[in-house]
Amino acid sequence: KAGVTQTPRYLIKTRGQQVTLSCSPISGHRSVSWYQQTPGQGLQFLFEYFSETQRNKGNFPGRFSGRQFSNSRSEMNVSTLELGDSALYLCASSSTSGTASYEQYFGPGTRLTVT
């Protein structure tokens, strides 16, 4: 079974621009979560999508948004980029049955640098 894929792997943007990141979950996984990871703040939860609906949301400003498509693929968008948005953005998918629903399978991440 193919793992979680994320595109692009690396991205350099200028302050004020917007960016869209893409994530394809493991086949059969309907839950997709997004995380921001920085050296200072660790792994911070952005949001989770399940069956095209946002099920959980972290404490991030409205500049961060996401969506999920009918094939479970997900995108996240960050508008009006700030220098502090530079981070590794990780996508994770999970099954929805029993204890497996707690287990996150991560992609390799997208390294975003804002200059």
Place this chain on the structure above:
Amino acid sequence: TQLLEQSPQFLSIQEGENLTVYCNSSSVFSSLQWYRQEPGEGPVLLVTVVTGGEVKKLKRLTFQFGDARKDSSLHITAAQPGDTGLYLCAGARSSASKIIFGSGTRLSIRP
């Protein structure tokens, strides 16, 4: 606010030594996971524990879930350089609630 606190934050030991990493919370979790992350990659799931008092072994790694399901520990026996990485614990209160990650323990094993 649910928090998972990990200790220590950093650990550097000699190859062959034993170590224990802790993950503590004041909240009860339905299950708790441990992940290892290497530089430039996403975290990789190591284990899931769901029952209070449960102990799971993965080769030289031993994971334990506290009796009250509020804490967990990871013990590594005879550490090897390949064990180097960032160890993260994570928990959720239910299958529909968001998963909380600990701040991580960065482990370095010196040859």
